[in-house]
Amino acid sequence: MNDSWSPRTRAILAGRPDAGDGSPANVPLVSASALGLEYSREVGTPTWAAFEEAVGALEGGTATAYASGMATVTAVLALLPVGATIAVPVYSYAGTRSAFDHAHQQGRLSVRRIEPTDTDAWVAAAGEVDVLWLESPTNPTLDVMDLATILDAARSSDATPLTVVDNTFATPIGQQPLGLGADVVVHSVTKFIGGHSDLLLGVAVTGRDELSTSLREARTRTGTTPGALEAWLALRGLRTLGVRLAEASKTAAVLAERLGGNPTVERVRYPGKGAMLSFDLADGDAAEHLCANLKLIHNATSLGGVESTVERRAHLPGDSHVAPGLLRLSVGLEDPEDLWRDLSAALGGRPS
Ligand SMILES: Cc1ncc(COP(=O)(O)O)c(C=O)c1O
Missing domain, CATH: 3.90.1150.10 (Aspartate Aminotransferase, domain 1)
Incomplete structure (x- = not known):
């Protein structure tokens, strides 16, 4: 992929089969639990891989697709050690907030809530917590967080918190948080990437190899795998x-x-x-x-x-x-x- 191509062009080109005489223009819908001796829950399928390659090319990292946006959120939260402190927006998608609350009530995570637009409070938290969970713009109040400042503070803090950005509302064309220093980007693909209200899917993208491996392992362990048709439709949606x-x-x-x-x-x-x-x-x-x-x-x-x-x-x-x-x-x-x-x-x- 040529680095100078814009996100819009990348969305069209990434994740295509190698061009060659007689090769299909698009990845086929591969619906298979086994690929020879390999099991698709563990190794994925060519259809998932094409979708992941395309999203990864847009966000600038390695992508792992999941059954839904919430399956993605759950996989990321499962990476955190018991007792980790996580700073989250007071106002954000209700489903994610309920996952935070649940983890808090179970004693797995300690949750600190911060106003999305209180950048000073986020910058202060970057030196004190283990994880910053950001969502911008927020659902449904459309608050815009100062991602550049907050991610910068996280990168330069001794606490080196893990930074996660829910990029669903902005889409990978509107903003690329990994480029601003985020560790992980999550999407509800169900929304703009799929684009036709006909599927549930999610994706996590990271530029860090060890996180990518852990995110894959979390999918294998929890079985929160994408459906074959959903991944194929989502890639088709992403093209436009x-x-x-x-x-x-x-x-x-x-x-x-x-x-x-x-x-x-x-x-x-x-x-x-x-x-x-x-x-x-x-x-x-x-x-x-x-x-x-x-x-x-x-x-x-x-x-x-x-x-x-x-x-x-x-x-x-x-x-x-x-x-x-x-x-x-x-x-x-x-x-x-x-x-x-x-x-x-x-x-x-x-x-x-
Ligand atoms: C910002 C945001 N993140 C995550 C999700 C969860 O995604 P899904 O419904 O695909 O599980 C949603 C769903 O509305 C959302 O709006």
């Missing part, structure tokens, strides 16, 4: 990530601006790039009303697909930091004007 993200980001920027000008919208949370945004209405009833009145945008819990989806996150129990009126919008590939007409009508205004 660049163009999907570019288009959806343009639309998201337009919608963020127009939502900001709507009198019923109290606050828009948009990091300035990417396909995710959140906005706050006055209360839970107003947010539910909006969801019920959208005709084009699906009210659905997942994100990152070609179809736009909206969710009032506070409808889930246990997310007390999420305001009742907060709506998370995953912007897809529909015509931006159709999306705005839908939003604007459901907000009670006239389409503009």
Whole structure:
């Protein structure tokens, strides 16, 4: 892979079979538990390997795919010694937070919670804890963490904490945390990389050989292996990530601006790039009303697909930091004007 190629080009080229007369353009969907005397749970399959090679080429490390984003998170947490202290964002994906809470309650990890945007507190923690778990932008409040400063502090600290970045919202095209000094990057591939709301998959990427070996061993031990079809579909999804993200980001920027000008919208949370945004209405009833009145945008819990989806996150129990009126919008590939007409009508205004 040519180092000067952009992420978008890498996403198209990486993980292809060697070119040659009669060789297929794409890796086939290999569905096999055994490859001769080798067992696929242990050695992987050519389809997983192609997907891993492609994600690794984008993030700049060696990738290991898992059955889901949470299987990936679990594999990374399983690397930590019992009693390790981990600093985590107060606000981040609820499933990951629940994994931290569970490990804490079981006495396996000691969890310290820090506001995502309190960079000073993260820098201080870099000298005191064993692990920094970062997620940026955060789900669902779209807080942006100062990854460069925090990772720099971690690298130069005597405590040398392990640094993990959940890069699901930014995608490997939007940012590459390994290049900023992170040890491990994790993704819910289910979201933007897969891109079509038709699979569950996860991936961990690291530039450190010993961590890569441990991550592989964790997959073998726990059996959290990717499905054959899922890995094949995810690689197909990854091929178009660049163009999907570019288009959806343009639309998201337009919608963020127009939502900001709507009198019923109290606050828009948009990091300035990417396909995710959140906005706050006055209360839970107003947010539910909006969801019920959208005709084009699906009210659905997942994100990152070609179809736009909206969710009032506070409808889930246990997310007390999420305001009742907060709506998370995953912007897809529909015509931006159709999306705005839908939003604007459901907000009670006239389409503009
Ligand atoms: C930021 C983030 N990380 C991890 C996950 C977990 O991924 P999965 O649902 O594929 O297990 C999600 C799922 O929503 C997520 O949004």
